[in-house]
Amino acid sequence: MMDLREDALALMDYLGIRPKKRLGQNFLISKEAIKKICDTADISSEDVVIEMGAGLGFLSEELVRRNPRKLILVEVDRKICSYLERKFEGKAEVLCMDMMSLLPSKEFSKIVSVPPYNISSRLVSSLLKSDFRKAVLVLQKEFVGKLKARPGTRKYTWISVLSQAVFHIEIAGYISRFNFIPTPKVDSLIISLVPKGISRDIIETLFRVVMTAFSKRRRKIGKILPIKDRRIAEKRSINLSPDEFLEIALSIGDKIERSYSNKKDVYRGSSWHL
Known part of the structure; x- marks a missing residue:
């Protein structure tokens, strides 16, 4: 060696x-x-x-x-x-x-x-x-x-x-x-x-989606976020693939951005915060 x-x-x-x-x-x-x-x-x-x-x-x-x-x-x-x-x-x-x-x-x-x-x-x-x-x-x-x-x-x-x-x-x-x-x-x-070339805006939204989902990781994602796709909504957060999380971020981005604009980001300063 x-x-x-x-x-x-x-x-x-x-x-x-x-x-x-x-x-x-x-x-x-x-x-x-x-x-x-x-x-x-x-x-x-x-x-x-x-x-x-x-x-x-x-x-x-x-x-x-x-x-x-x-x-x-x-x-x-x-x-x-x-x-x-x-x-x-x-x-x-x-x-x-x-x-x-x-x-x-x-x-x-x-x-x-x-x-x-x-x-x-x-x-x-x-x-x-x-x-x-x-x-x-x-x-x-x-x-x-x-x-x-x-x-x-x-x-x-x-x-x-x-x-x-x-x-x-x-x-x-x-x-x-x-x-x-x-x-x-x-x-x-x-x-x-x-x-992979994903835009910064989408990454920010994806972060918020993932952060919300993993705060209640064993609950069905449809009980946590407003998801219309029943196939995804019935899954627990820990069973969703990265591509499925990205699909959620693209579909409900505006809604989750509005919900965060009116509240303090409790994860600010932690390793979760982008």
Whole structure:
């Protein structure tokens, strides 16, 4: 196995840093995984690429070699930022900030990220309303299971519906927990998200429909929302497919928008809120 463990330890010692638990820092040290991530991103000379959470810069180095039109590296750790600015001067723009503050944005075509596990839900939620052509993410295996969960299963939740309705989701590879330093307690998967081209207005309406439905997930959807199609109305929320939720959003969009315009959104500020 080709890994960068010794390089990572030497660099952390040189910079005088240790992985910060509060920042969810687990640095990827597998050359094979880094290559797979970049291959999946399929970067061209026309792409504006953003790496969210650049860490020690090992993935960044490979992204530079792929020769995008522009590369933006985002990192919140100030010591690491200073190092990245020196290392990639003239090759990439380095932004020292919280990656989540950049979304939504229309300034890039490809997104690459090995994010902290504890922001996975927030990150995917934010990507739902962002304008990009492809995102390649390394996420906890269990969380990817939720993204791809089928209707009627225990893992099927609001994030399953929204993600599958808005994105084409593909699993590109597996990464063992032992390919990170420090070693996390979970394994990871490389996934790609390619938007289906659904408009922002429809996504906003879909969100409200899904939010309402999953607040009473075991009730028949016809008892929760004004649905004329009896075939759909008789189903419980947890048994509806993403396409059926999208059909509901398209058919009752105006009604649900009016109902929300006259009340406070109780989910504002939570990971449900788009």
